[in-house]
Amino acid sequence: MPKVTLRVNGREVSGEVEGRTLLVQFLRESLGMTGTHVGCDTSQCGACTVHVNGLQVKSCTTFAMDVDGAEVTTIEGMANADGSLSVIQQAFQDHHGLQCGFCTPGMVMAAAALLKDNPKPSEAEIRHHLEGNICRCTGYHNIVKAILAASGQDVSAIAAE
Amino acid sequence: MPKDGIGAATKRREDVRFLTGNGRYTDDINLRGQAYVWFVRSQVAHGKITKLDTSDAAKMPGVIRIFTGDDFAQVGGVPCGWQVTDRHGKPMLEPKHPVLAQGKVRYVGDAIAAVVAETEAQARDAAEALVVDIEELPAVIDMKAAVKAGSPLVHEDIGSNLCYDWGFVEENKAAVDAAFAKADHVTTLELVNNRLVPNAMEPRVAVGDYDFSTDHHTLYTTSQNPHVIRLLMGAFVLGIPEHKLRVVAPDVGGGFGSKIFHYIEEAFVTFAAKQLRRPVKWTAQRSESFITDAHGRDHVTKIELALSKDGTFQAIRTETYANMGAYLSTFAPSVPTWLHGTLMAGNYRTPLIYVNVKAVFTNTVPVDAYRGAGRPEATYQLERVIDKAARELKMDPIALRRKNFVTEFPYQTPVAVVYDTGNYNATMDKLSEMADLAGFEKRRAASAAKGRLRGLGVNCYIEACGIAPSHLVGQLGARAGLYESATVRVNATGNIVVMTGSHSHGQGHETAFPQVVADLIGIPAENVEIVHGDTANTPMGMGTYGSRSLAVGGSALVKATNKIISKAKKIAAHLLEASEEDIELKEGKFSVAGTDKSVDWGSVCLAAYVPHNYPLESLEPGLEETAFYDPSNFTYPAGAYACEVEVDPDTGKVTICSFAAADDFGNIVNPMIVEGQVHGGLGQGIGQALLEGAVYDENGQLLSGSYMDYAMPRADDVPFYKVDHSCQTPCTHNPLGVKGCGEAGAIGSPPAVVNAVIDALQRGGHDVTHIDMPLSPSRVWAAMNQA
Structure with a gap:
């Protein structure tokens, strides 16, 4: 082989x-x-x-x-060298961007690729970028919010924490 | 109270492993010497197996053994867990459900043979070489055709495709008919509650293992309820006693109902592992999931609402055809009956209700509970017919609902259940505020200026959660009790391990359950850990579905923790040389009332395990308690939802502009998790309303059998949701006052979306009163252009 x-x-x-x-x-x-x-x-x-x-x-x-x-x-x-969660991973935890965790690795990888090319994406750009990643648990609300937060944008106006 | 106790939006501890790739899902489990199975499945919906030749396949590289129906001739079939009695007092028809087909196939996906080989690729290659001849029989797909005389039979031996003809409440039928005969106004609506594929992101997996030295079986499986699988498979299929069978459901990647049921693949790998004396693994391909995971919904309904001139509801009458598929899945018969008929009162005072349900066998995948299970079907038809009635009577749909709200509790519905508490006006008030209903007209005008039709859909829902009182479900045909269990094990230095019969597959038990224990004792939640998902480590429990984990499992947890506290107080009284009645527990410290004498939690726990100074004559050492909790009633979460849509008149495409949900879940343990549950339910409900639908052709081929064909919501199909749970009427009969939140979003949202689209079309001058889900652009466009 x-x-x-x-x-x-x-x-x-x-x-x-x-x-x-x-x-x-x-x-x-x-x-x-x-x-x-x-x-x-x-x-x-x-x-x-x-x-x-x-x-x-x-x-x-x-x-x-x-x-x-x-x-x-x-x-x-994807974690930091010291084993702590990276900014994106931490944002997913902080904003409850995962439930069963099965789609999560793909979501984190997709988010990282997006933020590398587009450090401050809009909500629409995030949603569009995630077209190839399906989540059945979260209704996407907290995934999109987590990615916005990971990019350093203010998410306090988005309903619910 | 510790800062991370009840009510805290504690971040989830399970996230760390999921975010770093350290989750342990069933497919991540690989056992030494493991073989792989590939199932040969029927490609036709209905037929007789005339030839099954395994000889060429058996010679393929790596093949260990090929199993067929003959190998299971002496093995029990997969049992059904609920027996419904029909209108005439007769039990439902209950066909046999063999592990592998016995001479006949009944749906596309029915397992004919199983090839076990050294690798999955070899098993798959050999499966291709297996020769199967099937003499095709006419497929039975349409439910109404299936129950007509002369229809081909899915199961000849039971003589009919009608599983049962259920009437509820049968004694009310004459009074309901009389009320309709003299009603001022009757609104009638015929609708389809579309068939859905649950599609948890993790496909099902099962790994069987057998230790011949101890005659011990282990099954690793993607299940919401490992104890239920152990009981069903052990007692009814394979005849393995519980003490020789361990079922482990590790991290499970979503369930939504589809992983409640006992499936043939679980029985197969457990059986084959013993036959072959080596582990056997099966991992579903997604296209296999589509044709083997139990589907959901699939009701065809006619609902009639009788009203007086002023809009007072007088009676409801429904007739529903409910698809069972080719075999009865574990809880299938209960879904269109006891989880559906009992909810037909909704949030309203309707004195007379009659529900008729005909459950029908067809040559399709078995249908069973999917997020909401029966309650979305009840809510959808009721909230749609109310909207239609409001339009016919030229009344405001919200005012019509308010006029008929149940306002006094407890409320005895005419469909058996008693609502303990609620405040439907409060959630509607909250909704009006958060959705800015008053500002709708302005937004509509703005949409119109862009050439879009804007509509507003509002509805209410109620659901029955926390299934259930065992004595009640026993009377209704359940072949199981529906309690929950918890063992609280306090270790010598005061930290705690809780073994729960509930199961977490996304709901966050590992975070929320410790909050409850921590709150009761007054210690940090981080000192409490949850064990679940393994029959070897947890007390007998019925698992997680029907929004029952906190309402039932959490209540068992409170009971067990209170037993711990009671014993700990006795130990503290001894250590403090005080009377037990004078001992108070506050913030993790036992003190003698009115004195400064105290002893901390850790010292009491240590004394229990190092009982040097301990009342051994009256108290056992150790600090570990188990409790079982069986509720006295269901819980009744309720709420009001609002959806605003824009319809593109050129294409019929519907865009969700906003979605607001005001829910009453009673008390809340972790608001962050609750909101996440609502978001997820809304996503699935919006999916049902706009995108999803399992479609069979007349030959029984599933046309929507992959993610290329079955449309689930993507991130750009949905908006940010507005959710609120500040209206709280705590459940009156469980110790936490909680109601359950997992299914609400999926129950309440489809009618809001459809009501909104119909509203948009009506306001746009189109006389469209109903469109069946999913409201795809083509359906909406066709409705607009025909009317």
Whole structure:
């Protein structure tokens, strides 16, 4: 079987894969990094979102072989170096932007990608950016609010805390 | 009171693991030597299996064994947990539900065979090589056609597709008919409560394990109620006694009802693990979830409301066809009956009500409880017919509702239940203020200037939560009790572990339940930890659904904690050489009333476990108590919701401009969590109203069988919501005065959205009185352009 080598959250990893092995399978099954989730089989839900070479991608529709040599960041690599929650993660907790937690890794990865390119997004820009990430628990209210807060914008006028 | 006790918006402790990828969901569990199963499922809705040849598949790489219906011939079927008695006193028809199909398939998705292999890919490859010939039979999809004479039968052996014909309250029927015969005005509405797919983001997963040295089975599963699964599967399907069967539901990625039920895949992996003496894992693909997770709603209803000239409600009469799907899922028969008929009074004084429900078998996925379960169906038809009546009588829809509100409590409805408390005018007042109803006309004019039709929809809802008094549900056909349990274990240095029979799959028990214990004792909530989701570690409990965790599970927690406090006071009295009656507990300290003598919580706990100075002659050492709580009534959250929409007359597209929800949940433990629950319910309710719908073609193929085809709300489909829970009439019969908040949003929001769209069209000059959900652009546009 072919072998792939990539850097995941700054650490070099390698493993044998089949041609059909998806990046998310490689992460979850070969590396045991189960923070990235699979919520659908049509690339719609976004629970599997990771960053590949700095870009937001769905790891359920990416072959592991296609990212040979790439720099991959997953939810496990998002906390601060000292293990504390990053600004985005902390905002999700502060504003109750998660309930069951299953879509959350993808939401955090999507939010991080958005804020990298657009540090002060509007509410509409956030909602639009999250089109590829489905949450069934929160009705999105507190996710959007958390991302606004993570970008340093005042959310006190948004109803409910 | 500690700062993080009852009423504090404490941040959730479970979030840290979910935000860092450290959650432990069932699919994250991999056992040594694990094999994988892939189910071969029927691709036709109805047929006889004429050939099932596993020989080629069995030779495929990695295949360990292929199971078929024959392997389960001696195994029990999946049981139904609720028996409904029909109008004539006869029990419902109850077909067998085998683990794997026995000669016949009854819906697309019905499991025919199960291939177990070394890897999931190998199991899937081998499944492709399995040869199945099915002689197709005509599919029964439409409910009204299904109950006509001569219809093909989903189950020949029970002789009919009519599961039951239920009348409630049957004795009222003649009086209701008489009231209609002489009513000043009758408003009639025929509607469909659209079939939904629950779609928890985590697909179902089950891992079976077997230890032959101890004859011990373990099932890891995505369940809202592991004890219920242990009981149903152990006692009824596989014949495994409870002490040899452990069921673990670790972190569960949402449920919304769909993970209450016992599914065949759970029984399969548990059975196969013993047969193969190795763990067996199944992970649903999303497209598999669509055709195997129980669906929700799917009612076809005619409702009539009789009113006097002045708008006083006189009687309600309904006739509903409720889809059961191909088999009876665990609680399916209760949903259109006891969770629906009993709520038909709504928030109103209607003296006479008759509800008729015909439950029908069809060649579709089984239908069962989904967020709200029966109550959204009741609320939707009632709040829609009231709006229609207001229009016909040229009355203000809010005034018509207020005129008929129940205002005195307790209130005995004509549909069995007794509302203990409520204040429907208060929530309506609050709604008017927060939604700025007075400013609507100005906003409408602004929308009109942009060429958009703006509408306002308002409605009320009531629900029955905290299921339920066991003695009552027993009379109504439940084959289970519906209490809840808690064990409070105080450790030697005073910190606490609580084992609860409730289960958290997003509701935040791990944060909210400690707030209750901390409040009662007066210690920081961080000193209390919650254990749930494992039958080996928790007392027998019925799990989480029906907004029952805090109302029932929380009440058990209060009971157990009060037992702890009672015993701790005895220990404190001994240590302080005082009488037990004189001991007061405040802020984690026991003191003797009227003195400065005191001993802190930690010292009392230590004395219980190091009983050197301890009344051993009258008191056992240790500090651990268990309580079971069985409520005396349901709880009745209620509220008023308002939705404003804009309709684009060129396309029929509906945009939600604002949504306001004023709820009365009684007392609140964690307002942040409560608001989150309402947001989520609103999201799903708006989804039902505008986007979602499971669609079968006439052959029984599910056309909306993936996220490409089944539209769920995305972030840009919904607005920020305004929610309020300041109107609080505490529940009168549970110790916390809480009512439950998990389903309210999903129950109350669909009629608000539809009322708003109809209002927009009417104000825009279109004589449209009803559109069935989901209100897609094409449906709205067609309604506008036909009328």
